[in-house]
Amino acid sequence: xxxxxxxxxxxxxxxxxxxxxxKHAIGCKWVYKNKYRVDGTIEQYKAHLVAxxxxxxxxxxxxxxxxxxxxxxxxxxxxxxxxxxxxSLP
Numbered sequence: 372x373x374x375x376x377x378x379x380x381x382x383x384x385x386x387x388x389x390x391x392x393x394k395h396a397i398g399c400k401w402v403y404k405n406k407y408r409v410d411g412t413i414e415q416y417k418a419h420l421v422a423x424x425x426x427x428x429x430x431x432x433x434x435x436x437x438x439x440x441x442x443x444x445x446x447x448x449x450x451x452x453x454x455x456x457x458x459s460l461p
Contacts, residue, residue: 372401375418398423 379385390396399422406415453460 372418376420379420397426 399420402419402421404417404419405413406417408414452458
């Protein structure tokens with residue numbers, strides 16, 4: 372778990388700041404999960420640090436939620452199209 376936490380810090384996943392006046396901190400917890408092979412043996416232990424969303428109030432603690440997710444194959448297709456068509460990338 373310390374390796375996972377170290378990786379989050381090294382990747383600048385978050386930055387520590389002071390809370391604004393009148394706001395309260397939202398807790399977090401570790402969620403553990405095992406990844407299994409086809410034969411049923413454990414392949415990998417997984418741990419995720421997640422916010423305790425049940426303590427959040429919409430409009431006070433957050434305004435909306437959005438998580439962009441893209442598959443690697445989609446990025447490869449777009450790069451291939453850009454190359455074939457001579458598109459410039461910003």
